[in-house]
Amino acid sequence: MIHLQNVHARYPTAHRGLAGALNSISFTVAKGEFRWLTGASGAGKSTLLAVLGLSLRPTSGQMDILGVEPARAKRSQLTRLRRRIGTIHQDYRLLEQLTALENVALPLRLAGTDPRLIARESCDILAWLGLAGRENAYPDQLSGGExxxxxxxxxxxxxxxxxxxxxxxxxxxxTESRRLLGLFQEICGHGTTVIVATHNETLLRDFPAPSIEIAQGRVAGGTAPLP
Amino acid sequence: MKTSPRIRASADGLNRHGGDRGLMAVIAAMAALATLALGGWSGATALQDHWRNALTRTIFVELSTTDPDTSAPDEATHQNADKLIEKLNGSPVIHTVKRLSRSELDALLAPWLGGGASGTLSLPTVLTVIPDRDASMDQVLHTLRDAAPDAAIEPSASWGSRLGLLATSLRISAVGVMGLALCATAGVVMLSVRMVLLSRRKTVEILHALGASDGMIAGRIARQTALMTGLGGLCGALAVWPALTVLARIMAPFGDVRLSGIAWPADAGAWMQAALGFPVPFLELAASVPFVMAFVGWIVSEFSVRLWLRRLP
Structure with missing residues (x-):
């Protein structure tokens, strides 16, 4: 479960100041729920995802992620919590010096998975995403879609x-987008909470789900009940 | 040819490259300096022990000749000397008494009077007295004055203590140089780690976001740094060995009265033997230099990386 109450977040700017990105954000997303995160470019969607992914510390407010309050948690607890959160970034954030397979295997290695399973599971998921045969390619040898x-x-x-x-x-x-959204909805059924930021109106229409709308760093509306 | 998918054991994006040779070279220089200082410290310690045990504890007793017209000690003086030696050998505070032979006296005076001085000058009979280890100098001097009231007695303790102070100052300087070398190593490692973190910032941030612990990231960088500094330390210690061998040869006469000058090895085999012929305690200390460098590299890296990671949420 994710619960945010009056969360504010600021980040340092190039002029040594602090820019306000999120203001008084409050919402709750239950376990196994799918939620769209909508809003115009620059509204604060990516910042909110960074806060939820524990990559950015909120300046104030209360936050509960999977039963852990990050503000009070020890660093080791936050590390373990990060391993339970999967994040897909707009700019991919792949390690250029690793192959596709090694990039995919990284979270499993960090989580201490049995080495015999790592290669198999990583290959399986790459194959499922249509990348069979591209395991040894480096990110600079792959297309944007890949x-x-x-x-x-x-x-x-x-x-x-x-x-x-x-x-x-x-x-x-x-076609790939629709397949991916189908997968997201499928993993929701297995108890994973999914939050997808988008401004793609077609997807929002074709995959109706509760949403949180962000505008100028605030929750401006949405179809999901607020706490 | 298509290769089968494989995950490299070190595939976490944190492998170091580029600046490693620079780091190794600087660490090698520091290790060379530390090894030289260690050699100086060991040498000064050995000389201090030698001077304390041999020179400081040696007393010269001069028995003047009974006939001032003869250049060499006469028969009566010899007999007096023999009686004195016999008497002193029976004393519990005396360890050894020995009469200096004519050749030993010549060698002793050669720097001032040239060779063969005993043949042309009227010189006294000189006895060297080494007191018992447990005896106090006062007791020994008292015994000597009782046994030979007319003899001139010259304890070399004052020279011994001066040389001891010299050796102590050399040792302190050597420790200072070793400390400086270690501090410089720590500083260089800290800078190097900061450069690694700057160049790998994106990688470290990604790994952190994926759930890598501070210990994992710091440990990975620290192990690589320790390997680099350890290798640098080994290269530095080996590179300075020929210089140490030469210095040991130059210092040898200070600790061995039988050597009148520097004895250079005659051939490559003798040089090799000299290079390996250092005392075991020094060899052990010198062998520890790469490990100390590796430890400094490891601990400074761990600390620096963990400190830097505190910036991340």
Missing amino acids: CQRVAIARALVVRPDILLADEPTNALEE
Whole structure:
């Protein structure tokens, strides 16, 4: 479960100041729920996902992620919590010096998975995402769509309790996008909470689900009940 | 040819490259300096022990000749000397009494009077007295004055203590140089780690976001740094060995009265033997230099990386 209450977040700017990105954000997403995160570019969707993915500390407010309050948690607890959260970034964030397979295997290695299983599970998910035969390719040898799929595979390979996706279909073709959204809804059925940021109206229409709308760093509306 | 999918054991994006040779070279220089200082410290310690045990504890007793017209000690003086030696050998505070032979006296005076001085000058009979280890100098001097009231007695304790102070200052300087080398190593490692973190910032942030613990990231970088500094330390210690061998040869006469000058090895085999012929305690200390460098590299890296990671949420 995810619960945010009056969360504010600011980040340092190039002029040594602090820019306010999120203001008084409150919402709850239950276990196994799918939620769209909508809003115009620059509204604060990516910042909110960074806060939920524990990559950005909120400046104030209360937050509960999978029963852990990050503000009070020890660093070791936060590390364990991060392993339960899969994040798909807009810019993929793949390690250039690793192959597609090694990038996907990374979360499993960090989680201490049996080495014999790591290669098999990583290959399986890459194959499912249509990347069979591309395992040894480096990110600079892959197309944008392929990089996107490697990033998706890396987020999914650990079967996370929470999946956060920032515009995951940007570099995908329509068929692949629909297939991916189908997968997200399927893993929701297995208890994973999924939050997908998008401004793709077609997807929002074709895959109706509760949403949270962000505008100028605030929750401006949505179809989901607020706490 | 298509290769089968494989995950490299070190595939976490944190492998170091580029600046490693620079780091190794600087660490090698520091290790060379530390090894030289260690050699100086060991040498000064050995000389101090030698001077304390041999020189400081040696007393010269001069028995003047009974006939001032003869250049060499006469028969009566010899007999007096023999009686004195016999008497002193029976004393519990005396360890050894020995009369300096004519050649030993010549060697002793050669720097001032040239060779063969005993043949042309009227010189006294000189006895060297080494007191018992447990005897106090006062007791020994008292015994000597009782046994030979007319003899000139010259304890070399004052010179011994001066040389001891010299050796102590050399040892302190050596420890200071070793400390500086270690501090410089720590500083260089800290800078190197910061450069690694700057160049690998994105990788570290990604690994952190994926759930890598501070210990895992710091440990990975620290192990690589320890390997680099350890290798640098080994190269530095080996590189300075020929210089140490030469210095040991130059210092040898200070600790061995039988050597009148520097004895250079005659051939490569003798040089090799000299290079390996250091005392075991020094060899053990020198062998520890790469490990100390590796430890400094490891601990400084761990600390620096963990400190840097505190910036991340």
